[in-house]
Amino acid sequence: MNRKTLVLPAVVGLLAPVLAACGSTDSGAGGEGAIVVGTTDQLVASEENPAPLDPAIGYEAGVWNVLRQTVQTLTSVPVGGGAPIPEAAQSCTFTDTANESYRCTLRPGLTFADGTPVTAEDVKYSIQRVIDINSDSGPVGLLANIDMIETKGDNQVIFHLNTPDATFPYKLATPAAGIVPKAKYPAKEARTGFQVDGSGPYTMKPQTEDGRITRIVFTKNPSYKGELKVLNEKVEMDLFPDAEAMGKALEEKKIHMMTRAMSPEQARDMLVNPKKGIELTEMPGLAISYLGFNTEDPVVNKAVRQAMAQIIDRGEIAGKVYGTTAEPLYSLIPSSITGHTNAFFNKYGDPSTAKAAETLEKAGVKTPVKFTLHYTNDHYGSATAKEFKALQQQLNRSGLFKVDVEGKEWSKYRPEQKRGDYAAYGMGWFPDFPDPDNYTAPFLDKNNFLNSPYRSKEAQDVLIPKSRREADRSAAATTYEKLQDIVATDVPVLPIWQGKQYVASRSGVAGVERSISATSELQLWELNKNA
Structure with missing residues (x-):
């Protein structure tokens, strides 16, 4: 959601470490291999919600943090905010002055991670299934204004809206409008389990225990074609029961970065008592x-x-x-x-x-x-x-x-x-x-x-x-x-x-200030070890 809604120069000014600790890249988490990110988000499959990571079902910040890495959308909002830009699409525009008809043309050669071509029919299928499943706790409300989805050839999709909606390009940039493969996502029911497949910047492999995810390995998708620049080969996300456990892992060099949600006490302590080798970054928050x-x-x-x-x-x-x-x-x-x-x-x-x-x-x-x-x-x-x-x-x-x-x-x-x-x-x-x-x-x-x-x-x-x-x-x-x-x-x-948003990271990890969007979503592709 954003049409010149953020004062971008002020935002850019905030995206900087509020304390900088000296020191070179540490051993352990700071060594070679994957960048490891910690979170306290809980991803649990239950009787009430057996499909927490299906784009038609998942409507929580923690779920979207996974979907953002793996499922591509037609448009995306730039890191610093601003009007949506094409992502899986090559171009998108309203075709009428009333903002009731929106046309997107797909990028040429777009494929899912398994090599299957992504077509306009796949886009229609993916968005229509969210509407048809109509989950009580899902994001269907974001797409409720769609009257009809039309395709022209393999690369054009036109959305006809019930009423004018200038915010529609922003809604297409959310995981609710994520493009998924037909073969792996049923049309009328949710995909159970924790696996996510798409055409996004990463593929993912979850590790689970007792019906909950404990770790996700994100690996760079070599087939990805889009606006994003992926600056690393692999990122691992470790899920912790609380902020204290996550903070301990950072201090012990088991993770490179701690994200949602640091406790107020942790942020205050890092501001007052800086620790060598750890940086605290403040970002604008909209939560x-x-x-x-x-x-x-x-x-x-x-x-x-x-x-x-x-x-x-x-x-x-x-x-x-x-x-x-x-x-x-x-x-x-x-x-x-x-x-x-x-x-x-x-x-x-x-x-x-x-x-x-x-x-x-x-x-x-x-x-x-x-x-x-x-x-x-x-x-x-x-x-x-x-x-x-x-x-x-x-x-x-x-x-x-x-x-x-x-x-x-x-x-x-x-x-x-x-x-x-x-x-x-x-x-x-x-x-x-x-x-x-x-x-x-x-x-x-x-x-x-x-x-x-x-x-x-x-x-x-x-x-x-x-x-x-x-x-x-x-x-x-x-x-x-x-x-x-x-x-x-x-x-x-x-x-x-x-x-406000605070992220703590070990020295030697670059891109931290761009790794979380204004809407609190992880952008793991921005992280790298080349400070």
Whole structure:
């Protein structure tokens, strides 16, 4: 998602080590062979989700970090942001002034990693199967505006849209539109297991234990043809149970780099006490954290949600729990995205128990309001539990609430959240593309990501369609201001903080500052050992 939405010179300025430790390439992980990258993402096959890495099913940052390396898309967003450029395609363009028909021509000689030619029919098949499978937890919403997919010959594919959508090129750049081989991906059902096949820059081989991936070996795909320049021959991704274990592996030279998700304590310690041979790189972050609500549950009616918005002290949460790795957020749209406003601060001002009490009293709500605030304890990092303990303390200290907190594993948490089992719950959002549409439509539109019962006719029928008609994304800023005001008034979701990205790496590894995109996705092809 991005049409001139990032101030690129500022972004480039941030993509640099915030501390540089001297020293030459170390032995162990720093020696010859594959570059080894650590992550705390968990890739688990379960009864509820036996196909976590199928592009039609997987819709999480950790899953997309795997798909990005292996499955090619028609377009891609440049490393520093900007308008999408051709990737598997040789060219792509809207063929009408209404932004309702989008044509792509494939690169000549494009093949899957096994040598099978990639044709326009393969593109149509891959995207149509995501729509047909229509997974409850999948990314089908990104493709929901497609009315028909047409092919012309072996190399042209035309997408006819139901309504104008200037953000469509960004959606084609996501793994939801990844091109997969027919022989290995059934048309009407998901591909189970952990193997991924495509025409991307790498092939992959997973290592598993007890139904979860422990390591993935990415090997450079010699058949790859696209815009990306692959600067290494092999990268291994090691999956760790937590940030502490990942950090220990970095110190012991078992990995070259630690990515999602370093703990705030680790980042703070590396800033204050630099370690020889290790560099800490700060990157701009577009991930956000927020509270969601089952708006049909009377316990969290509109007045209660407004009172919570009035009480919660975002600055305290960001400062005490996350330190330098987060900053307060007063809108669904982060501060670095065009159209951002501080809608919640403009409406509620500084935290005030007195104002919250007045809101509840006018609505006839008896206090203290009792409910459980749910969160996932294994998906967004080790600081999540501390964050929700702090939220509980803030709400209960007001005397207006009596809130319990409960953490659950993501594999159970996400299905229960989507079913509407929770009155209030915590979630994070890693954008599909850096455009304000991806911070509003997934939460406010039909078939929204949260499966929320909340509906705003103005948002769904007027403002979201209007915003998508603007090819110049900055021209949609006024429309997004209105959408943010609606969210601040109705509070179907409550933004808490916006994150920064930190990556720690051993000296001698180059390309670290380009290895994670603005949308927090790994770009392993940027890494190399030739500093």
